[in-house]
Amino acid sequence: MGYRLVADAAMVLHAAFLVYMVVGGFLAWKWRWTFWPHLATAAYGLGIATVGWDCPLTYVENWGRARAGQETLPSTGFIDHYLTGVIYPAEHLLTAQLAVAAAVLVSWAGLAFLHWRARARSRALAPEALHS
Structure with a gap:
């Protein structure tokens, strides 16, 4: 039971890692400090x-599965086992990877815009504060 719990926890962490990636x-738009962990994740x-x-999570999941008497993940890993052919067709793996990359780039471009807008606003307000 304990080994299966380890494998399942690794699977959940793996999924959370991918969702966070x-x-x-986009979370950094609200909580700016989360940009740095996201940069590392990406x-x-x-x-x-x-x-x-x-991926160390694949190793941990396989370790737990093997000791729990379950079949391990295929050599191609977590994504091929849980996502490719399940969430999207296998022939669209590159499309899925490009969609993830596009989401990351759009989120970072949006964050850069928000940062630029906040700086422009603070510069615009600075002279007013001096005259008040």
Whole structure:
């Protein structure tokens, strides 16, 4: 039971990591400090997708599954097992990856715009404060 719990927790954390990779930049619109963890998450996700880095959560899930007597994930990992062919057709993997990249870039562009607008507003108000 304990090993299965470890595997299931790793699976949930994996899913949370992927969700945060997609929406974390938008969360930074409200909570600016979350940009830095999101940058790290996006960079690691990019490394996994392009360089083929291993994900430690896959290792933990496989470790727990094996010790619980369950089948481990395929060598292609979490995304191929849980998402590809389930959430989107297998032939659209590149499209899904590009959609994630687009969401990240749009969120960062929006954050840059909000930052620019806030700075412009504070500059516009600064002379008024001097004359009051």
